Amino acid sequence: MEETGLIFVGIIGLLLCLLITIFILVxxxxxxxxxxxxxxxxxxxxxxxxxxxxxxxxxxxxxxxxxxxxxxxxxxxxxxxxxxxxxxxxxxxxxxxxxxxxxxxxxxxxxxxxxxxxxxxxxxxxxxxxxxxxxxxxxxxxxxxxxxxxxxxxxxxxxxxxxxxxxxxxxxxxxxxxxxxxxxxxxxxxxxxxxxxxxxxEKIQDLETSLDESTIKDTSLSGGDQSLESSFLESSVTPDRMTVGDSADVLTDPVMADPVIPAVEETKLGEFATATEVTSLDLTSQGKKETESGSEASTTSSFEDIKMETEDLTHEETKKEQ
Missing domain, CATH: 3.20.80.10 (Regulatory factor, effector binding domain)
Known part of the structure; x- marks a missing residue:
């Protein structure tokens, strides 16, 4: 124990001497x-x-x-x-x-x-x-x-x-x-x-170069935005005309939703006109509304139904006459 205490005291003494020496030097x-x-x-x-x-x-x-x-x-x-x-x-x-x-x-x-x-x-x-x-x-x-x-x-x-x-x-x-x-x-x-x-x-040149690159980048982004905007407007405003079904007899236009139905003799379609008058008007009205909201699929489906009914009724009239 005494030896440990002496070593501890010696270390403290050395540290104090070192600190005093540093202080004097400073x-x-x-x-x-x-x-x-x-x-x-x-x-x-x-x-x-x-x-x-x-x-x-x-x-x-x-x-x-x-x-x-x-x-x-x-x-x-x-x-x-x-x-x-x-x-x-x-x-x-x-x-x-x-x-x-x-x-x-x-x-x-x-x-x-x-x-x-x-x-x-x-x-x-x-x-x-x-x-x-x-x-x-x-x-x-x-x-x-x-x-x-x-x-x-x-x-x-x-x-x-x-x-x-x-x-x-x-x-x-x-x-x-x-x-x-x-x-x-x-x-x-x-x-x-x-x-x-x-x-x-050199520093001024680097600064000018940085400013030029920033200006070019801003201009490019602005031009890109205008191009995207122009493309979007063109795709939104320009109407696309399309043919519905395989038959050329029934056509539809997204702008004009009324179907174009082939002409049939009035005497053979009298009963059809009476039976389907309300249905045809409802479907036509429905086609107009859906076209105005941008839905082309519903309108196409309505026109195909009309065509199928027309063909069925015509076929029945032919059988009766026979």
Missing amino acids: VYSGLFLTPEVGAGHPHFGEIVVAYKFCRGSYKEAGPLFTEVAIIAPDNKAIGIYYDDPQLVKADDLRYIVGSILSEDNSEIDEDLKKKFLDKDFKLHTLPLVTNVVKTTFPYISLLSIFIAIYKVYPRIGAYVEEHKLCAHPIVEMYDGKNINFMAPLAKQDEFYVPECAASTA
């Missing part, structure tokens, strides 16, 4: 520092950078900074962020990460330049500006980057809004000791690499 990395934001001259003049353009979440910039540090560990690293993540979707955010090859017209190391070009980096020159919104944060550890982002960007935004300035894009420069933040107040367009314009044009 404090040392700038947890309680308050960056001062102001306007003035930038931390660098005209510079030439080797960069890679990316689109996506700013959180994905880390691997590119690592790649830059591997190629040129003694060079200053730079990152430029073009879009406000509160206004632009994460997948559409544009930024570059690179290395500074030259400052104030200093000579470029051609070997180093070749290394970057071989890794698909491109070159761009950032202009000298006289006035920027800026601040500095100490770069002590990797934690300093996260603390700086948490502390600096809200203050830069508040400063720009308070003084009603037009300051963009945001530039971060790492010199090994400090993280220098700045947003130019002039020549902003020269801080945008060519891929930014191409990316914007």
Whole structure:
């Protein structure tokens, strides 16, 4: 029991030491520092950078900074962020990460330049500006980057809004000791690499294409509806004429429901007319009603009955005369 208690106490002691160490490191990395934001001259003049353009979440910039540090560990690293993540979707955010090859017209190391070009980096020159919104944060550890982002960007935004300035894009420069933040107040367009314009044009083209496809689809559907409607109207309005039964002597028309009966001598049909007068009228009336409601089968059946009765009565009259 005593040994278990000692192990438990030892584990707690290690955890406390670890927590204290982390806390000290976070404090040392700038947890309680308050960056001062102001306007003035930038931390660098005209510079030439080797960069890679990316689109996506700013959180994905880390691997590119690592790649830059591997190629040129003694060079200053730079990152430029073009879009406000509160206004632009994460997948559409544009930024570059690179290395500074030259400052104030200093000579470029051609070997180093070749290394970057071989890794698909491109070159761009950032202009000298006289006035920027800026601040500095100490770069002590990797934690300093996260603390700086948490502390600096809200203050830069508040400063720009308070003084009603037009300051963009945001530039971060790492010199090994400090993280220098700045947003130019002039020549902003020269801080945008060519891929930014191409990316914007591509996005506009995609939007136009999407709108065109939507318009074509709506037009097609509208045309299809009109075609269906026209077809329906034609099938509903155009009457079909048909022959009822195999005999050509009895015809019917859906529009005119009265049957056409072959002529028979009046003397031979006298009794038939008397016997079937009411029935014939009833059937004819019934045929008209059913035709008006669209039922052709009932009308056809009535006419066939009339024909059969006519033939039977004629046959009986012939027998009587014989």
